[in-house]
Amino acid sequence: MKLANKHIFVTGGAKGIGEAIVRDAAAEGAKVSFIDIDVAVGEKLAAELSATGKQVAFVKADVASFEQLKSAFEQVVAKFGDVTGVVNNAGVNSHADPVTMTDKQWDDFFAIDMKPVWLTAKLALPAMRKAKSGSIVNICSIHGRLTYPGFFPYGAAKSAVLGLTRNLALDEGKHEIRVNAVSPGYILTDLTKNYLNAEVGRAERANSIQPLGRIGQPSEVAKVVTFLLSDKSTYVSGSDWAVDGGLGARSA
């Protein structure tokens, strides 16, 4: 039980990589709280895990709203005690055109894919500093370092998440709080399925370039996140863990 006595807070935990993180953390003995905008799926997941004796709580909240995030955070702290680990996972893709993208679309996108890394830190750090312990894991992407045409400005948001990871790791190290990023490549979730199915032949091309010959599973990302949340990684901070099956090592 790598996460016994920990309270892990996950954003976007109802589906995909976030769901796998919730499941793995609960299986490793953590109390797990998660937020999402998909209430039906979030409630179903929490009910399923609670029925097996796991301590899991779901609260509906949009990461783009500090008000909702704060309210959800306060509710889960009241239920499970101080948060010892945060996973910033909620995210959306962006395929905008730099000319037609509006100010609002830009702000809305960064409010989901970048700003919550700061907002959750604002909420979780006071207790972590007091406890002189804590782990924050930011789900970044292979796009933080290498991107594709047609993903504007997703690469910028994920690069910023890497930068924020380094800022927080350096500033919070003195409080014994660790901050790391995990950068998935292609992982089979709804987000990826929508992208792969949007063009004929795209899925075949994506599979053909994978060094391991296949797209990854959400559970394969979750296991790395659990390691970074656990006391198995006490000297790991400020790092970016590629979980991309080797794709980031491949030259075009």
Ligand code: NAP
């Ligand atoms: P996903 O399958 O779409 O799941 C994301 C979950 O977050 C969904 O339940 C979604 O709800 C929720 N969500 C979206 N916007 C939210 C908001 N504003 N507030 C709260 N919850 C919100 O996505 P995923 O593929 O698991 O991706 C998770 C993270 O991994 C993202 O940060 C993504 O950028 C990153 N990532 C994914 C891949 C990949 O290949 N899948 C690769 C690299 C990085 P709805 O479905 O209702 O919108």
